[in-house]
Amino acid sequence: MSDLLRNIIRFAFFIAAQHYVLNRVPHLHQYIVPYIYYLFILWLPFSISRINLLIVGFITGLTLDYFTNQIGVHAAACTLVAYIRPFVINILAPKDSSEFNYREPSPKAMGWTPYLVYALILTVFHHGYMTFLQWLQFGSFLDFLVKVVSTTGISMLLIITTELLFPRRLKFRTNTA
Amino acid sequence: MKNIFLFIRRYFTFFAFLALQAVALWFLFNYNRFHRAKGLGWANEITGRINSQFDKGEDFFNLKEENKRVHRTNDSLMNLLRGNFIKPDTSNRFVKDSIPYDTLGHYRRYIWRDAKVVYTSVNADKNYIQLNRGSNAGIKDNMAVINSDGSAVGVVVNVSPNFCQVMSLLHVQNKVKGELKKSGDFGTVEWDGKDPRYLTLKDIPGSVKIEKGDTVLTSKVSFNFPPGFMIGTIQEVIADKSTNFYVLKIKTAANFYNLQQVFVVENIQYDEQVKLNEATKKKIEDPKNNQP
Numbered sequence: 072m073s074d075l076l077r078n079i080i081r082f083a084f085f086i087a088a089q090h091y092v093l094n095r096v097p098h099l100h101q102y103i104v105p106y107i108y109y110l111f112i113l114w115l116p117f118s119i120s121r122i123n124l125l126i127v128g129f130i131t132g133l134t135l136d137y138f139t140n141q142i143g144v145h146a147a148a149c150t151l152v153a154y155i156r157p158f159v160i161n162i163l164a165p166k167d168s169s170e171f172n173y174r175e176p177s178p179k180a181m182g183w184t185p186y187l188v189y190a191l192i193l194t195v196f197h198h199g200y201m202t203f204l205q206w207l208q209f210g211s212f213l214d215f216l217v218k219v220v221s222t223t224g225i226s227m228l229l230i231i232t233t234e235l236l237f238p239r240r241l242k243f244r245t246n247t248a
Numbered sequence: 249m250k251n252i253f254l255f256i257r258r259y260f261t262f263f264a265f266l267a268l269q270a271v272a273l274w275f276l277f278n279y280n281r282f283h284r285a286k287g288l289g290w291a292n293e294i295t296g297r298i299n300s301q302f303d304k305g306e307d308f309f310n311l312k313e314e315n316k317r318v319h320r321t322n323d324s325l326m327n328l329l330r331g332n333f334i335k336p337d338t339s340n341r342f343v344k345d346s347i348p349y350d351t352l353g354h355y356r357r358y359i360w361r362d363a364k365v366v367y368t369s370v371n372a373d374k375n376y377i378q379l380n381r382g383s384n385a386g387i388k389d390n391m392a393v394i395n396s397d398g399s400a401v402g403v404v405v406n407v408s409p410n411f412c413q414v415m416s417l418l419h420v421q422n423k424v425k426g427e428l429k430k431s432g433d434f435g436t437v438e439w440d441g442k443d444p445r446y447l448t449l450k451d452i453p454g455s456v457k458i459e460k461g462d463t464v465l466t467s468k469v470s471f472n473f474p475p476g477f478m479i480g481t482i483q484e485v486i487a488d489k490s491t492n493f494y495v496l497k498i499k500t501a502a503n504f505y506n507l508q509q510v511f512v513v514e515n516i517q518y519d520e521q522v523k524l525n526e527a528t529k530k531k532i533e534d535p536k537n538n539q540p
Contacts, residue, residue: 091302097505098371121261136275137291139369140376140413143276154265204276204522209373209420209441215490222431 085111128153148201264277296411299367359514370444377414396509399501425467434467449496
């Protein structure tokens with residue numbers, strides 16, 4: 072399966088899972104909102120150019136925005152995540168290019184600890200910025216802090232579960248591809 | 249000049265990032281002020297199509313609950329049939345008609361249309377409900393939405409040809425007029441964005457006697473809601489000593505977790521009422537008209 076087709080299917084799957092499952096389950100508490108859809112951006116291949124990454128991030132966010140009717144919130148947060156992603160990968164990925172053989176970020180490609188740090192940093196940025204935008208319009212500062220921490224916790228839990236449930240069969244990056 | 253181009257090319261990604269952020273924020277702040285955004289009309293059509301496909305499957309699981317509710321409503325309506333009553337006097341006549349006014353001079357004020365919920369949520373601060381009726385079916389902004397069991401649900405805020413968006417009572421910007429069934433005092437029903445099972449009723453003066461369990465109805469002073477439909481029951485009474493007004497916690501009558509069939513209610517005189525209201529304000533507050 073080509074990268075493009077694979078990512079289009081993933082995109083549809085993540086948006087549907089977010090909108091029809093996670094946004095609709097009776098929530099545990101007003102502060103705990105489960106988010107997973109931005110894992111799509113985390114899973115994009117290493118080889119994608121930075122400008123394309125930004126555009127894909129923006130479109131992902133905007134699609135969910137049109138579903139949830141809060142135009143702009145997710146788009147802004149996803150664009151931020153897409154912008155920061157290359158920097159985080161640069162810091163965490165192994166410098167030796169012989170170890171840097173896989174197509175996309177995954178626990179197998181980067182090792183569990185670097186991958187979780189990578190996911191955690193981007194999750195904090197995503198939730199921090201998104202909750203900040205919502206807080207500008209409504210809510211108190213304490214709400215804002217608690218919401219960022221609890222939402223980050225539940226999202227990390229979901230990401231780890233997803234990684235364990237759906238281990239991606241990754242091919243080595245080869246010259247022939 | 250060359251240096252400028254070099255500079256832009258060097259930081260092109262960063263500028264692209266700033267541009268996309270600006271677009272997103274512009275959407276965000278414009279939309280929340282006017283309930284409109286660029287392309288929201290056609291986006292509403294597309295999300296509506298997808299949502300109604302999903303809803304077909306979901307309906308299946310809610311049929312039982314919905315059936316019960318509809319049956320209860322039917323039951324209460326059956327009790328109102330003329331056949332249930334014996335007339336004491338043959339000169340009494342009960343006239344009911346669907347034309348705008350009847351022979352006794354009663355004008356029709358509200359028109360009811362049925363609609364089906366294709367998407368609803370309760371988890372956000374700002375919850376919207378999508379219905380499968382739009383401007384093609386005569387739906388306009390500011391119409392009231394009432395659940396199949398007769399409890400208040402929300403107000404239409406946006407319309408596309410085949411679908412409409414409803415601002416649910418569970419929306420932090422929502423302000424609906426509600427009144428106490430016992431005393432008739434009215435106040436404003438709001439939501440604090442926390443628990444989707446509870447709303448807040450404000451502006452009820454402290455002199456009114458209130459007990460837990462009292463019923464809150466849609467108010468006679470509301471422009472869009474027909475009066476006398478249930479909003480909820482009082483769960484907790486908190487007296488605000490500083491302002492001498494109550495803050496009442498209300499349990500919602502509608503179950504927002506599984507809305508299925510609803511009614512969209514149109515007040516035929518809505519435009520006239522709003523226009524008169526605004527014209528009055530203008531007339532009284534205009535300094536030109538205030539000179540003795």
